[in-house]
Amino acid sequence: QVQLQESGPGLVKPSQTLSLTCTVSGGSISSGGYYWSWIRQHPGKGLEWIGYIYYSGSTYYNPSLKSRVTISVDTSKNQFSLKLSSVTAADTAVYYCARGTHILTGYYPFDYWGQGTLVTVSS
Amino acid sequence: EIVLTQSPGTLSLSPGERATLSCRASQSVSSSYLAWYQQKPGQAPRLLIYGASSRATGIPDRFSGSGSGTDFTLTISRLEPEDFAVYYCQQYGSSPPETFGQGTKVEIK
Numbered sequence: 079q080v081q082l083q084e085s086g087p088g089l090v091k092p093s094q095t096l097s098l099t100c101t102v103s104g105g106s107i108s109s110g111g112y113y114w115s116w117i118r119q120h121p122g123k124g125l126e127w128i129g130y131i132y133y134s135g136s137t138y139y140n141p142s143l144k145s146r147v148t149i150s151v152d153t154s155k156n157q158f159s160l161k162l163s164s165v166t167a168a169d170t171a172v173y174y175c176a177r178g179t180h181i182l183t184g185y186y187p188f189d190y191w192g193q194g195t196l197v198t199v200s201s
Numbered sequence: 202e203i204v205l206t207q208s209p210g211t212l213s214l215s216p217g218e219r220a221t222l223s224c225r226a227s228q229s230v231s232s233s234y235l236a237w238y239q240q241k242p243g244q245a246p247r248l249l250i251y252g253a254s255s256r257a258t259g260i261p262d263r264f265s266g267s268g269s270g271t272d273f274t275l276t277i278s279r280l281e282p283e284d285f286a287v288y289y290c291q292q293y294g295s296s297p298p299e300t301f302g303q304g305t306k307v308e309i310k
Contacts, residue, residue, distance in 0.1 A: 125304075140298045184252075185234055192245065
């Protein structure tokens with residue numbers, strides 16, 4: 079059973095960089111065919127896709143966040159990470175990591191999610 | 202970017218009733234890469250439907266998805282107490298950015 083777990087500071091100061099890590103257990107992040115994503119949800123609002131990374135390191139980012147986002151993967155630790163720079167109060171949200179699938183038969187959406195972690199941006 | 206618009210915003214129904222949720226895309230969704238998720242308070246979203254009409258593993262058959270192109274529907278044939286939640290559609294796959302609809306809340310009448 080694949081499990082994902084987000085970790086990182088729950089409080090970040092404005093203008094600083096938000097850093098989160100997602101640890102994958104029950105499966106290898108290096109297994110071909112998966113893409114590893116970050117999604118966020120502002121309090122009481124809907125879901126916003128941030129971006130994803132393949133184990134190979136290829137990335138895709140939401141254009142609205144692209145200038146501030148970096149997603150990376152550490153296969154030795156079976157983790158992938160999110161960095162969001164120059165944060166403001168508008169970046170306060172619950173951040174989720176999730177797994178999608180891309181194989182020969184096509185794409186499949188997020189079947190495994192972390193439980194989410196609330197990050198508050200405040201001085 | 203494909204914009205997904207869900208309707209209605211809120212659906213007030215009683216247990217045992219049928220729920221019909223709509224998701225309309227601003228342009229055609231490639232290969233019917235349209236998913237539906239259920240989210241309960243304090244929980245991560247749970248995948249219900251992928252490929253517009255295929256149920257995810259372990260999802261009861263009272264949940265069904267249909268549609269293609271720009272118009273998609275999630276139907277819950279008979280609402281169970283545990284089905285009252287917020288539902289999101291998502292387009293995914295070969296045309297990033299992946300986007301979500303704004304959600305439909307199914308509440309107890």
